[in-house]
Amino acid sequence: MTSLMRQAGSTPMFERRQDVIIIGGGLQGCAIALFLARAGRSVGVIERTVAGRHASGVNAGGLRLLLRDHREYPIAVRAMEIWSGLEEFVGRAGAKASEVRLRTSQIAIAMDSNEMSWAEDRARDMGRRGILNERLLDGREVRRLLPGISSRVLGGLISEPDGHANPANAARAFRMAAAAAGAHIEEGCRVQGLERTGSGLWRVETDRGTAEAEIVINCAGAWGAGVARLVDETLSLEAMALSMMVTSRVEHFVTPVVIGIDRPLSFKQSAAGSLVIGGGIAGKPCLDEATSFTIMDRMVSSAAATIDAFPCLSDVPVLRTWTGLEGVTPDGIPYIGPSVRHPGLWHVFGFCGHGFQLSPAVGEIVATSILSGERDARLLPFSVDRFKAGQPVRGGGDDAAA
Amino acid sequence: MTETGTSSSPTGAGAVAMDADVIVIGAGPAGMSAATELGAAGFRVIALDMNPSPGGQIYRAVELNLGDQRADPVLARALGRAYAAGWPLVARFRNQEGIDYRPDTTVWELRTDGTVGWQRAARGGYLRARHIVLANGAMERPMPFPGWTLPGVMTAGAVQTLIKSSRLKPTGRVVLAGTGPLLFLLADQLLKLGVKPALIARTDRFGDKMKALARLRPAALPAIAKGAGWMLNLRKAGIRTVTGVARLEAVGDDRVREVVVETGDETTRLPCDTLIVHDGIIPSIDLAQGAGLAVEWRAGDASWCPVTEQSGLASPSRGANLSAGASRIWITGDARQIGGADAAAAHGRLVGQTLAARLEAAETEALTAGPARIYARAMAPRAFIDAAFPQGQTSGDLADSTIVCRCEEITAGTIRSKARQGATDPDQLRGLLRCGMGPCQGRSCASTIGRLLSEEFDLKRPPRPFRGRPPVRPVPLCILATLESLDPELVSSEALNDKPDASGGIDSDV
Numbered sequence: 029m030t031s032l033m034r035q036a037g038s039t040p041m042f043e044r045r046q047d048v049i050i051i052g053g054g055l056q057g058c059a060i061a062l063f064l065a066r067a068g069r070s071v072g073v074i075e076r077t078v079a080g081r082h083a084s085g086v087n088a089g090g091l092r093l094l095l096r097d098h099r100e101y102p103i104a105v106r107a108m109e110i111w112s113g114l115e116e117f118v119g120r121a122g123a124k125a126s127e128v129r130l131r132t133s134q135i136a137i138a139m140d141s142n143e144m145s146w147a148e149d150r151a152r153d154m155g156r157r158g159i160l161n162e163r164l165l166d167g168r169e170v171r172r173l174l175p176g177i178s179s180r181v182l183g184g185l186i187s188e189p190d191g192h193a194n195p196a197n198a199a200r201a202f203r204m205a206a207a208a209a210g211a212h213i214e215e216g217c218r219v220q221g222l223e224r225t226g227s228g229l230w231r232v233e234t235d236r237g238t239a240e241a242e243i244v245i246n247c248a249g250a251w252g253a254g255v256a257r258l259v260d261e262t263l264s265l266e267a268m269a270l271s272m273m274v275t276s277r278v279e280h281f282v283t284p285v286v287i288g289i290d291r292p293l294s295f296k297q298s299a300a301g302s303l304v305i306g307g308g309i310a311g312k313p314c315l316d317e318a319t320s321f322t323i324m325d326r327m328v329s330s331a332a333a334t335i336d337a338f339p340c341l342s343d344v345p346v347l348r349t350w351t352g353l354e355g356v357t358p359d360g361i362p363y364i365g366p367s368v369r370h371p372g373l374w375h376v377f378g379f380c381g382h383g384f385q386l387s388p389a390v391g392e393i394v395a396t397s398i399l400s401g402e403r404d405a406r407l408l409p410f411s412v413d414r415f416k417a418g419q420p421v422r423g424g425g426d427d428a429a430a
Numbered sequence: 431m432t433e434t435g436t437s438s439s440p441t442g443a444g445a446v447a448m449d450a451d452v453i454v455i456g457a458g459p460a461g462m463s464a465a466t467e468l469g470a471a472g473f474r475v476i477a478l479d480m481n482p483s484p485g486g487q488i489y490r491a492v493e494l495n496l497g498d499q500r501a502d503p504v505l506a507r508a509l510g511r512a513y514a515a516g517w518p519l520v521a522r523f524r525n526q527e528g529i530d531y532r533p534d535t536t537v538w539e540l541r542t543d544g545t546v547g548w549q550r551a552a553r554g555g556y557l558r559a560r561h562i563v564l565a566n567g568a569m570e571r572p573m574p575f576p577g578w579t580l581p582g583v584m585t586a587g588a589v590q591t592l593i594k595s596s597r598l599k600p601t602g603r604v605v606l607a608g609t610g611p612l613l614f615l616l617a618d619q620l621l622k623l624g625v626k627p628a629l630i631a632r633t634d635r636f637g638d639k640m641k642a643l644a645r646l647r648p649a650a651l652p653a654i655a656k657g658a659g660w661m662l663n664l665r666k667a668g669i670r671t672v673t674g675v676a677r678l679e680a681v682g683d684d685r686v687r688e689v690v691v692e693t694g695d696e697t698t699r700l701p702c703d704t705l706i707v708h709d710g711i712i713p714s715i716d717l718a719q720g721a722g723l724a725v726e727w728r729a730g731d732a733s734w735c736p737v738t739e740q741s742g743l744a745s746p747s748r749g750a751n752l753s754a755g756a757s758r759i760w761i762t763g764d765a766r767q768i769g770g771a772d773a774a775a776a777h778g779r780l781v782g783q784t785l786a787a788r789l790e791a792a793e794t795e796a797l798t799a800g801p802a803r804i805y806a807r808a809m810a811p812r813a814f815i816d817a818a819f820p821q822g823q824t825s826g827d828l829a830d831s832t833i834v835c836r837c838e839e840i841t842a843g844t845i846r847s848k849a850r851q852g853a854t855d856p857d858q859l860r861g862l863l864r865c866g867m868g869p870c871q872g873r874s875c876a877s878t879i880g881r882l883l884s885e886e887f888d889l890k891r892p893p894r895p896f897r898g899r900p901p902v903r904p905v906p907l908c909i910l911a912t913l914e915s916l917d918p919e920l921v922s923s924e925a926l927n928d929k930p931d932a933s934g935g936i937d938s939d940v
């Protein structure tokens with residue numbers, strides 16, 4: 029870690045006032061930094077550990093439109109464009125290392141009639157909203173696309189543009205690109221206090237010195253609510269330790285990413301052949317220590333869902349597990365927007381387990397909003413005060429047919 | 431004395447029934463001794479071991495090889511008195527009431543609260559006890575060199591396993607290379623089995639022995655006499671030996687055909703069918719680390735070992751852990767600190783007696799004095815041995831092209847270049863390169879990665895090895911899906927509510 033760290037005081041961030049300081053060097057923070065720095069702004073990113081070490085570097089790498097909340101669609105669609113032309117944003121080497129594979133499809137499988145009717149409702153609803161990438165599949169089509177799947181499968185939903193990327197390398201690519209564009213990235217540096225001075229600037233206190241900026245963006249992921257509390261803002265967030273497991277290699281048999289509808293199922297086969305299995309299982313989060321633990325007792329349901337759908341995988345050994353800390357909001361979509369209490373402060377966190385895909389577009393859209401001084405309309409559903417405004421906590425589908 | 435206690439679950443709440451007073455992991459000399467003491471004191475013990483019969487590495491298959499009608503006198507003679515010493519230990523363990531011995535059982539998780547994840551054939555689950563004795567032994571220090579992954583290159587330990595469990599011995603032209611007592615013990619055993627090695631290529635030097643003499647203690651003399659005996663036998667048999675080997679290479683296409691040995695001034699090339707290598711042993715820390723126990727670097731024998739008291743009681747590492755509260759884990763034998771079979775048996779007794787007293791809430795001092803004295807005597811030669819057989823091929827320059835992670839075929843050069851780009855700790859390297867992510871779960875590359883990083887950054891001791899997570903051994907999905915005796919408190923907890931309403935809402939990819 030030390031080799032990447034510079035001494036406090038010797039870095040421009042602590043010497044001169046920055047236009048923008050970003051708290052948190054995950055993908056959201058680094059992507060915003062990249063677009064702001066490219067536009068000529070002076071940007072500092074303050075990261076407690078190592079940029080990308082948390083959710084951004086250890087997620088499942090799924091690039092998915094499938095089953096996305098309709099409110100996220102406009103951003104998610106833009107994100108897909110950026111992912112597919114990544115070289116333009118992070119350079120050749122970074123794009124190559126990120127291993128973006130799109131159009132390999134993601135499929136949500138319906139194993140029982142409840143899930144199937146859910147899928148049918150969803151397809152109808154998406155059609156009515158004009159969202160056309162999601163398509164209903166019958167059992168036969170699913171069996172053709174997913175060899176080895178249980179003959180009980182009734183059907184599902186497919187999104188063909190979807191795919192995946194390598195999260196550790198993508199997080200690194202955005203970090204390097206942001207730095208190359210001129211952003212200062214301070215690692216091993218923790219923000220401990222945040223205060224507005226009389227002159228309207230933000231003073232950002234860290235364990236390595238104090239920095240000043242006109243604008244501060246809270247991209248602290250699972251720790252985002254804690255950062256908001258530094259300025260007496262209460263944003264509801266649950267920190268979850270999302271768990272993944274990896275099997276030994278098996279012969280290549282499935283290209284699409286497979287997810288469950290009402291069961292803890294999510295897996296893809298890596299290029300190396302191993303299966304990477306998720307399913308939203310929670311481990312034990314330890315926010316203060318910036319770590320989390322696997323709870324194997326809970327992985328049982330995810331293993332059972334996997335072999336229920338793919339009986340052929342029964343004997344495949346699980347080699348490892350890992351967990352990553354993610355912030356989860358009450359309604360399952362992130363906070364992206366200006367603070368309602370403090371001018372010059374933005375909150376961008378709480379991506380609820382699916383912010384990897386969104387991150388490049390979040391970076392671009394937040395940056396342009398800040399540069400223009402006008403919030404992009406695509407961000408409106410994510411305003412940080414949406415719960416106070418009396419909206420329903422879940423769903424947001426006011427005109428839903430279901 | 432078979433009272434059933436309860437344990438607190440990792441979340442701090444809940445109470446789950448105990449399966450035993452003590453669970454012993456590993457049935458080598460340390461584990462068997464601890465279990466026997468505890469059983470004799472009237473406690474309920476469950477002893478888990480991967481192997482089909484008790485004995486551990488050193489006394490592997492001792493009942494089969496020395497006990498039954500099929501015993502082979504040549505093999506018995508080759509394995510010698512040191513092996514036969516395991517027989518009474520195994521017999522006592524077998525006959526001790528109160529021990530529920532479960533062979534063929536692999537432990538894949540350990541928690542400081544006394545929970546053990548196990549698998550046996552098609553079943554798996556959790557067991558819980560008031561205390562755990564971790565006696566899972568040592569492993570050979572992984573020894574990469576050009577050609578080490580070729581078929582026909584084996585470790586000394588693997589050859590011993592073949593001899594003891596399958597009564598197989600190497601054939602053709604056999605070369606031994608490396609250093610450490612086990613290499614010479616094996617050479618001696620091979621001779622007695624009628625296998626005459628073509629060459630013993632030693633990385634240690636005569637000078638090392640001279641330096642080591644400064645650390646010689648009188649109590650070490652019997653062990654050293656034993657070693658000298660092996661050397662004499664090898665000399666008498668006319669086996670060619672070179673010392674001070676600086677470079678070793680296995681050459682071949684589909685398997686090893688030739689071995690190249692370089693000392694300071696001389697290069698030897700020799701046709702070879704089996705190349706047997708060894709560079710000392712190190713504690714198996716996978717379970718301890720996976721449990722979140724603290725480990726420390728021992729410069730003396732260049733190994734990571736768990737932080738324990740003399741009694742074997744292990745300390746949790748600082749910071750967060752899955753289970754709250756004090757550690758219920760006691761570590762003994764080579765898993766605690768390399769000391770060999772006699773030291774392991776003595777320390778195992780010490781732990782067994784200490785724990786028995788603890789369970790009875792009695793004083794321990796008087797009881798454990800005996801094993802403590804034997805343990806100290808058995809450990810006496812260690813400083814000499816460490817100095818006389820310093821780390822050889824596993825220190826110093828490793829060619830960039832040499833494979834370090836066998837599972838993912840990642841070379842020293844790739845690791846070095848990522849380190850230079852800023853990946854300065856093993857976990858970061860694992861994330862970026864997949865080294866340590868294969869079926870061996872990092873056991874065969876962790877020490878080499880530590881060595882490369884300490885060379886690269888000129889560190890006094892290597893960075894902490896990979897973070898351990900369950901399962902530390904592979905567990906098939908079908909067994910994981912049907913694990914028995916889960917902690918109800920833990921299972922009931924929520925997962926990410928991850929699907930939107932059909933009309934929109936929450937979702938995730940995980």
Ligand SMILES: Cc1cc2nc3c(=O)[nH]c(=O)nc-3n(C[C@H](O)[C@H](O)[C@H](O)COP(=O)(O)OP(=O)(O)OC[C@H]3O[C@@H](n4cnc5c(N)ncnc54)[C@H](O)[C@@H]3O)c2cc1C
Pocket residue numbers: 051052053054055056057074075076077078079080081082083084085086087088089090091092217218219220247248249250251252255269270271272351352353354376377378379380381382383384385386939940
């Ligand atoms: C296991 C797992 C699997 C996932 N799979 C997918 C997937 O397949 N597809 C998908 O789209 N999404 C997925 N996600 C979600 C995705 O990873 C996250 O939504 C996304 O990475 C969030 O980015 P972030 O920058 O907000 O958070 P992070 O990457 O967590 O970054 C926040 C950073 O803030 C820093 N920080 C916090 N407090 C301070 C402070 N006081 N001072 C300085 N720095 C601080 C932290 O150290 C951290 O590095 C998954 C998440 C997990 C955990």
